[in-house]
Amino acid sequence: MTCLPARTDKKLGLAIDLDTCVGCNACVTACKGWNDQGYGAPLSDQDPYGADPSGVFLNRVHSYQVQAPDLAAITVNLPRSCLHCEDAPCVTVCPTGASYKRVEDGIVLVNEDACIGCGLCAWACPYGARELDAAAGVMKKCTLCVDRIYNENLPEEDRQPACVRSCPTGARHFGDFADPDSTVSRLSAARGAVPLFPEMGTKPVNRYLPPRKKDALDASPLAPLLDIKTSGFAGWLDRLLEKF
Amino acid sequence: MHPAPSVILFTVLSGLGFGMLAALGVIVHPYGWTAFVLWGLGYGFAVAGLLASTFHLGHPERAWRALSQWRTSWLSREGIAAIATLVLLAPMALSDWLGLGFGRGLGLIGAILALATIATTSMIYAQLKTVPRWNHWTVPVQFFAFALTGGAMMTGQRGLALGLLAVLACALLAHWRFGDGRFAAVGATMGSATGLGHLGRVSVFDPAHTAGSYVMREMIFVVGRKHAARLRVLALGLACLLPAVILGLSGSVLACGVAVVVHLLGALAARWLFFAEAEHVVGLYYGQRQ
Structure with a gap:
């Protein structure tokens, strides 16, 4: 049934640090690489080397400019993927029960054998986190690497999502938001983490740590050059030229 | 939103079909071959619309699974309401055509179900908070108005x-x-x-990808x-x-x-x-x- 669980034992998710993300796309390629080989249908590409390439990605990195009044503009890289919402609208709209939220850890998954590929869950998601695979005809989404995090065949340090494991700057953190002492909960509290699209009422689990406050420039470093006082021969020439 | 021909045909034709079936259930009581043509058109439009809706599915052969999640999904409710309407009104249609003289009670129930089908179709769109233009009472009103107008005209x-x-x-x-x-x-x-x-005014600095998705x-x-x-x-x-x-x-x-x-x-x-x-x-x- 596509009813949402009243509560989940854990709330597994990601805390993504927008201050340290450099927008290198390592998480994007690691995600695509891992999800090409294990859980469910591989993420297909259409015309990958042709004129009009297209493909399924479960994680995409945007770059934004943020301009505050009287401050220098900053660039913020923002990786966008499933936020494993507590009130996931993608789950309740599913007509077949393929889309579900797990009671034990809160991960939102798709049972690909029951998915009819109607696309309504992708419409219901404000984050654009779900993409229909054109080759398999089923909906694909972030699984929080459910086939890694519990996988005892992997060394312990690899039992986290591929995007977290591959991040070279340590901008991505994986953990349980239901546990107030977890790394992700403490980071979120310390850094004033924000949810995305709170007005959509989805109660996302993933949190984004906003960029830290930057130093403000007093004035333009070029400002002194605008007011040069000349003296001597140059001063005489300056005055002479102004007369023309 | 992408205006896919399959979904446009689905909503227009099934709306017209179920509007007709509602009208035939309670207001219009044709008999003989007139009944055959009118009921046939009503069923034809409704079924053609429902079939058109399966064209955009990734796995149409699994469409039967869509009848299972009536507790939360408007799409599932729509499938159930549509099939229930078509099944319940069939004896009424046969009665009108062949002059079997069944009571109109069945027609009334069928008409209510036809209206419920139109409501569920509109709620598939009206429920989406992510599409503010649709997430409004004017959407069910518009769908009802189209279906009933088409039904009355037909x-x-x-x-x-x-x-x-x-x-x-x-x-x-x-x-x-x-x-x-x-x-x-x-x-x-x-x-x-x-x-x-x-933090300030946000604008796109660099797109996430340059190809389509x-x-x-x-x-x-x-x-x-x-x-x-x-x-x-x-x-x-x-x-x-x-x-x-x-x-x-x-x-x-x-x-x-x-x-x-x-x-x-x-x-x-x-x-x-x-x-x-x-x-x-x-x-x-x-x-x-x-």
């Missing part, structure tokens, strides 16, 4: 059809009037989408929006005004037929606009709005 209820054409015109105007302000009213901005709004193709449709104003006039004229003029002048079968064809063209234009003008909040990540 069954030759001239007086009723004229009244409903006026209601439909008001419903369309209300949908456009309220719809235009819905996105701003919901308050979704690039700032809330990115969670960066409290499913999300962009499906939910960020901008082609043809510049013709929206002209298409609205065309939709209103064809769906409401012109059929009203034709029906006002003549009540002949030919006039009814022409009025219905013109009305359907208008309905298709209006439904194309319904999708093409609807903006999904995910567009904010791509800088489609501020």
